[in-house]
Amino acid sequence: xxxxxxxxxxxxLIAVLGVAVLxxxxxxxxxxxxxxxxxxxATSAAVLENIRIQLHLNRPLIVQFxxxxxxxxxxxxGTSYVQRQSVLSLIAPRLAATGWLALAGVVAEVLLGAxxxxxxxxxxxxxxxxSALNLTLLAVPQFVVGLILLLIFGFQLHMAPVTxxxxxxxxxxxxxxxxxxxxPWYAQIxxxxxxxxxxxxxxxxxxxxxxxxxxxLRHHVLRNVLxxxxxxxxxxxxxxxxxxxxxEVVFGWPGIGLLxxxxxxxxxxxxxxxxxxxxxxxxVFFNLVADLLRxxxxxxxxxxxx
Amino acid sequence: xxxSPNASSSxxxxxxxxxxPVLEVDDLRVRYGGLLAVDGASxxxxxxxxxxxxxxxxxxxxxxxxxxxxxxxxxxxxxGRVSIDxxxxxxxxxxxxxxxxxxxxxxxxxxxxxxxxxxxxxxRQIGELFRVHRGMSRRQxxxxxxxxxxxxxxDHPEIVARRYPHQLSGGMxxxxxxxxxxxxxxxxxxADESTTxxxxxxxxxxxxxxxxxxxxxxxxxxxxxxxxxxxxxFADWVAVMYAGRIVEQGPVRAIFDQPGHPYTxxxxxxxxxxxxxxxxxxxxxxxxxxxxxxxAPRTGCAFAPRCPRASARCTEQAPPLAVTAPGCLVACHxxxxxxxxxxxxxxxxxxxxxx
Numbered sequence: 097x098x099x100x101x102x103x104x105x106x107x108x109l110i111a112v113l114g115v116a117v118l119x120x121x122x123x124x125x126x127x128x129x130x131x132x133x134x135x136x137x138a139t140s141a142a143v144l145e146n147i148r149i150q151l152h153l154n155r156p157l158i159v160q161f162x163x164x165x166x167x168x169x170x171x172x173x174g175t176s177y178v179q180r181q182s183v184l185s186l187i188a189p190r191l192a193a194t195g196w197l198a199l200a201g202v203v204a205e206v207l208l209g210a211x212x213x214x215x216x217x218x219x220x221x222x223x224x225x226x227s228a229l230n231l232t233l234l235a236v237p238q239f240v241v242g243l244i245l246l247l248i249f250g251f252q253l254h255m256a257p258v259t260x261x262x263x264x265x266x267x268x269x270x271x272x273x274x275x276x277x278x279x280p281w282y283a284q285i286x287x288x289x290x291x292x293x294x295x296x297x298x299x300x301x302x303x304x305x306x307x308x309x310x311x312x313l314r315h316h317v318l319r320n321v322l323x324x325x326x327x328x329x330x331x332x333x334x335x336x337x338x339x340x341x342x343x344e345v346v347f348g349w350p351g352i353g354l355l356x357x358x359x360x361x362x363x364x365x366x367x368x369x370x371x372x373x374x375x376x377x378x379x380v381f382f383n384l385v386a387d388l389l390r391x392x393x394x395x396x397x398x399x400x401x402x
Numbered sequence: 403x404x405x406s407p408n409a410s411s412s413x414x415x416x417x418x419x420x421x422x423p424v425l426e427v428d429d430l431r432v433r434y435g436g437l438l439a440v441d442g443a444s445x446x447x448x449x450x451x452x453x454x455x456x457x458x459x460x461x462x463x464x465x466x467x468x469x470x471x472x473x474x475x476x477x478x479x480x481x482g483r484v485s486i487d488x489x490x491x492x493x494x495x496x497x498x499x500x501x502x503x504x505x506x507x508x509x510x511x512x513x514x515x516x517x518x519x520x521x522x523x524x525x526r527q528i529g530e531l532f533r534v535h536r537g538m539s540r541r542q543x544x545x546x547x548x549x550x551x552x553x554x555x556x557d558h559p560e561i562v563a564r565r566y567p568h569q570l571s572g573g574m575x576x577x578x579x580x581x582x583x584x585x586x587x588x589x590x591x592x593a594d595e596s597t598t599x600x601x602x603x604x605x606x607x608x609x610x611x612x613x614x615x616x617x618x619x620x621x622x623x624x625x626x627x628x629x630x631x632x633x634x635x636f637a638d639w640v641a642v643m644y645a646g647r648i649v650e651q652g653p654v655r656a657i658f659d660q661p662g663h664p665y666t667x668x669x670x671x672x673x674x675x676x677x678x679x680x681x682x683x684x685x686x687x688x689x690x691x692x693x694x695x696x697x698a699p700r701t702g703c704a705f706a707p708r709c710p711r712a713s714a715r716c717t718e719q720a721p722p723l724a725v726t727a728p729g730c731l732v733a734c735h736x737x738x739x740x741x742x743x744x745x746x747x748x749x750x751x752x753x754x755x756x757x
Contacts, residue, residue: 298516298518300473300511303473304508305534306501315522319521320521394520395569
């Protein structure tokens with residue numbers, strides 16, 4: 097167990113580092129001059145040059161690379177070009193906002209998806225309707241779902257705020273959008289696992305033991321269904337935390353995805369880097385947590401101790 | 403005895419307690435949608451004895467066993483009377499049967515790996531029976547589970563109880579299945595090809611264990627198999643199924659010495675060739691393939707198209723099970739005669755046809 101954990105942590109670190117290096121280089125491929133983005137429109141060449149010197153943009157790429165990663169290994173994500181604040185202090189509140197949204201989104205998609213999957217398995221009559229709904233939800237892009245929800249519940253029914261922000265009232269629609277977009281996957285996995293499990297030999301054994309349907313569902317079926325869903329929950333939490341860009345833009349949710357978009361537009365390289373690295377860490381972390389949970393739930397995925 | 407109620411009981415071995423059979427199946431029919439898998443089978447399992455139910459794939463033997471145990475999917479329909487240990491199981495409601503079933507019959511599945519819950523330690527799966535049906539606490543149940551594991555001759559039962567199915571060997575898993583089946587000491591055990599997936603020496607161990615348990619508890623065993631070797635070693639009685647019907651039944655010795663039905667005769671000839679035949683010599687085979695399931699009961703004998711002894715009568719009129727020898731029932735218009743001389747003729751013709 098401990099060895100698996102250490103190995104996975106090392107792999108994760110390599111992955112995060114790889115992502116950081118690639119996105120650092122990618123930023124230099126993006127056309128545009130950060131100095132111009134920062135400076136007012138009509139600025140003299142001398143002032144621009146001055147800004148470049150201040151931001152060390154005049155140095156060779158390799159030196160900037162070295163500087164950035166030396167600072168990164170000291171836990172320093174740098175300072176925003178635009179806001180003159182440390183990247184960490186910019187990201188922290190945004191990460192919290194996105195965290196809440198990711199959590200609410202995962203809860204919504206799991207609840208919706210599991211209900212749909214249960215319905216489709218236990219009531220064959222609604223199976224066709226459920227798969228049609230699944231297909232529709234899969235086919236419609238996330239931002240369209242978001243806009244439709246916003247139009248109906250925000251502008252028409254005035255049940256939800258339309259102005260953006262990060263509060264309990266504002267979270268409902270973006271979370272629902274994530275939930276609707278993610279639900280078909282969970283519906284499918286729950287329906288598949290459930291029907292596999294219900295027709296399995298171990299459920300027959302449980303019936304032969306004279307257990308009630310309810311007992312069998314709770315003690316023999318549920319855990320076998322849960323295990324693959326856990327992996328997906330982990331992946332979703334990670335990827336949502338790394339920025340649900342479209343949803344945050346549509347609803348004006350001040351999360352890390354919105355921050356990434358803003359800072360990309362401003363060519364605010366340190367902030368872009370910060371959001372990318374934090375996102376990569378989130379993905380790695382939640383995948384690891386999901387795998388650990390899965391090992392707990394399903395003993396077959398544990399490695400045999402020598 | 404395996405014979406239906408009208409059969410003579412004089413040949414039943416004296417081991418049987420005179421309390422009546424532990425299982426009486428009367429005119430059982432199992433349908434899957436329109437298909438008739440079991441077509442009016444009657445069968446008895448005496449106390450403390452093993453009845454082997456043999457037949458090819460899709461002959462209906464598993465459907466019969468699962469029908470008796472009420473383990474078929476809800477889409478299957480079962481009619482007929484099943485009486486377990488004097489209790490008319492078919493008269494019980496689903497709920498009544500559920501509360502009593504683990505005390506009435508134990509079911510030992512073919513593939514223990516699939517039949518055990520992969521995410522629960524085996525001790526808990528055994529203990530569950532005592533928690534649910536005997537109202538034991540978690541602790542009492544887990545102690546009882548360890549005793550049950552010891553009962554099926556598992557070494558270090560307290561360690562094994564904490565293991566998950568995938569951490570055990572095939573033989574151990576089958577022992578765990580058996581421990582679950584016998585936990586509440588049911589009078590009837592149903593073993594559905596329970597040794598088919600095991601290697602030969604493990605198979606022998608499991609058979610020996612079941613023999614011991616049978617003697618200890620006096621349970622009757624209904625053993626579904628297509629392995630004639632297992633039948634010869636383990637069973638007291640044999641019932642042969644073909645296309646959903648029981649075509650022959652009787653004591654193992656009598657049937658192995660003198661099969662009455664041409665189908666049984668063919669099966670036994672194949673086995674004899676396998677054991678004593680020269681390497682490379684042609685193996686006796688029953689010609690043709692078993693018939694597909696039909697929706698309506700057949701007219702005539704289902705084996706007739708493959709039977710070298712068939713006559714016009716066989717395709718028109720279904721032969722009833724009739725007593726041929728003490729304790730032996732055969733459903734055939736032209737049963738194989740004594741001393742195998744008709745069988746020799748039939749085999750010769752058949753081999754020529756095939757070569």
